[in-house]
Amino acid sequence: MSLFRTFPTSGDFAPLFRLLDDYDVHRASRGQTAVRSFAPRFDVRETSDAYHLDGELPGIPQQNIEIEFSDPQTLVIKGRSEREYSSPEAGESAAQGGGSDVVKTSDKQVTKSEGQHRFWVSERSIGEFHRSFSFPTNVDQDKVKASLKNGILAVVVPKASAPSGKKITIE
Template identity: 50%
Template sequence: MAFPRFSTDLAPLFQLLDDYDTHRTYRPKSKVTPVRTFAPKFDVCEFPDGYRLDGELPGVNQSDIEIEFSDPQTIVIKGHVERNYDNTATETGDDSSSTKSRQPTVEDETEEGNASSAIASPAKPAEQAVTNSPTQTNYKLWVSERSIGEFQRTFAFPTRLDQDAVKASLRNGILSIVVPKEAAPKLKKIRVE
């Protein structure tokens, strides 16, 4: 038994679900990695004269943060974080784990039964022959828990904001933004003549 009235009313909903399923299961054949994104954590406090936003952004440079207003009541905070490691600590450290490991030995028996031992000299890999370029990494990343990539947070407030008086600072990985409320519009009476 068909329900024509209900099937036409729910058709857009079913189409939306089908589109979502198609998008979710689609895997492009290219090996392009998507841009990593994350949402930094913020505390938002309301005061009688404004709002204060404190967000955790460790490792972010001030030049990598953008703060803008999408409308009179909405503030958008976006930017990016990059992973930078200082390789000087690993270059000057003990290299016992990679080059001074146990060397293989070869024992050959001669005709007279005397065993002679010789240390095999390892062949130089091609990567050692090539000098390290600045973009080549010489470390092995075991765990990656830091938030890196693009970030964006949007905050919508119930009142209009004074966009010209907003102040932001970044200290010790904490982004602090003070957003004053816009003064309530004064009631202006017009006398009819």
């Protein structure tokens, strides 16, 4: 029996779909010069007055996320994820809560970190991420609201009010 199960025992297709979702990560791992990137998963729903985007960005601080409009109807969410973890110093147990070293791993520090630690499983996405959302109707860019809570980025993009017809009088 394996220490870590990688696939559920049922006839579930979730692992296949995850492989397809992470294709770019697997392809990038072949070349050493490729920048690691991933696409966070989002739920997008429409209400009568707005579009609601809820994305999974666990462990990514707010300052590492940028939200901007690339054109009047296209919202871009991008940023960077780094792997952070704490390890107890030699001779101390994790339960003692003594001094701990925080190690950050980014693309530039991977070789240094791999020499210090032995990963049994590395499933967390690190690197740069980028998602683009194009809306079919005009949106009100000035009233967009975003919040990050418990690793979920919630963005509300209000629809622009329909332009009202204006009657022009002839002089």
